Amino acid sequence: MSDARPLTAHTTARRALRRRLLGGLLLVALICGLSGGALAALTGAAVWAFWLLAAVAGYLAAARLWRLEPGNPVLTYHSVSDDAAWLPWQAEISIRPASLDRQLRLFRRMGMQIVDSETLVRARLAGRPVPGNWMALHFDDGYLDNWVAATPILRRHGACATLFVSTDFIAPPQPLRPMMGHEEPLRWDGYLSWDELRALEAEGTFRIEAHGTDHGRIATGPETVDRLTPENAGRLSWMQWARMPGDKHDWYLRRNRPVPMGSAVPVSAPALAARGWSSDTGQESDAAYDARVRAVLATSRAVIAREMGRAPVLFCWPQNQTSDRARALAREAGFLATTAGQARNAASDPAAILSRVHIGEDYAGFRCGWIDDLAVRAQIRCFQGYVGWVAVLGAVGALRRAVRLLARTRVRGSGAGSGALQEGMS
Helix, strand or coil: CCCCCCCCHHHHHHHHHHHHHHHHHHHHHHHHHHHHHHHHHHHCCCHHHHHHHHHHHHHHHHHHHCECCCECCEEEECEECCCCCCCCCHHHHEECHHHHHHHHHHHHHCCCEECCHHHHHHHHHCCCCCCCCEEEEEEECCECHHHHHHHHHHHHHCCCEEEEECHHHCECCCCCCCCCCCCCCCCCCCECEHHHHHHHHHHCCEEEEECCCCCCEEEEEEEEEEECCCCCCCCCCHHHHCCCCCCCCCHHHCCCCCCCCCCEEEEEEECCCCCCEECCCEECCHHHHHHHHHHHHHHHHHHHHHHHCCCCCEECCHHHCCCHHHHHHHHHHCCCEEEEECCCCECCCCCCEEECEECCCCCCCCCCHHHHHHHHHHHHHHHCCECCHHHHHHHHHHHHHHHHHHHHHHHHHHHHHHHHHHHHHC
């Protein structure tokens, strides 16, 4: 249930914007560097020193003076856990509790004020000036660890957040489970119950909003892109969910899976973002798509209204993908705003669309707190329009790619060495 698994249009657009901004800054630095080199040649000074100083000065000046229209960051989290091994996509969406705690301290040092998402949305819809230090936090999917770890950490920092839940994954009624800081053993796997969700909202830590019903994907054509195997079955769990009508809170514990190994994996897309396809009826019609999306919106809104005592006003599109038609249907269903924006929540951006960035950890490819802080700070500053921070994100990304390449090279080398050793011993 991760926004990060496929490369979304949102991610692609954000990366393209970063590349354009970084390219502009580097062009300024190059021009300044060449000018410095020419000056060095005329004066007889060390060319490299002039080039370097002029390039750095040009970049810093451009980064300082070139600021886009300010926006408000909306940061997205999923799992906050010391043991997220039950999630097939843990590497993409789960962070350690210590990382969340450190990031909340960073926000305070940066002078950021965490506000409820509905407060931010209503201010923007009303056209009121929004303070530049306002930011919002989102947690998607309703994992139990949001209760176990995220809640006590947010509470300790006096922070609030929005929690988007998919109604098919709510855990059955049971006693409230232990949180961090209690003496009882902690359980990290699974999903929140309605009693826990009501308790979270009652204390003001989380506001519960809608994330659809089944977080599913849908076949969009007749093509087969893979076969279901034990190795890929985890990340393709959506195929099992599609055959599990209703309650899915224990999907990862079920022994009998409705879709057998070896089944064809169709080309697919998030169910609310695209028109489906089946061998019986072919491509889904506009009317059928509208009816299917309307049903999901209405069901998720009605169930949350029944259980929480109020109707949700925000809708988070699963996997951060949607369509213009789906947005219109969400407005008709009564939602004030939806996610999956590709901007920065600036005054000129659509007020009913929330743009978000997923926050992780180990940005350098290994555990390093100050690099993580630098990467998170850069993402917030980019939302606020500070163009110069794009270079920081680029540098951290380059370091991560280099670390991963080195790790793959070592693995291949280790495998080759092992093979040679075995051959020599045989």
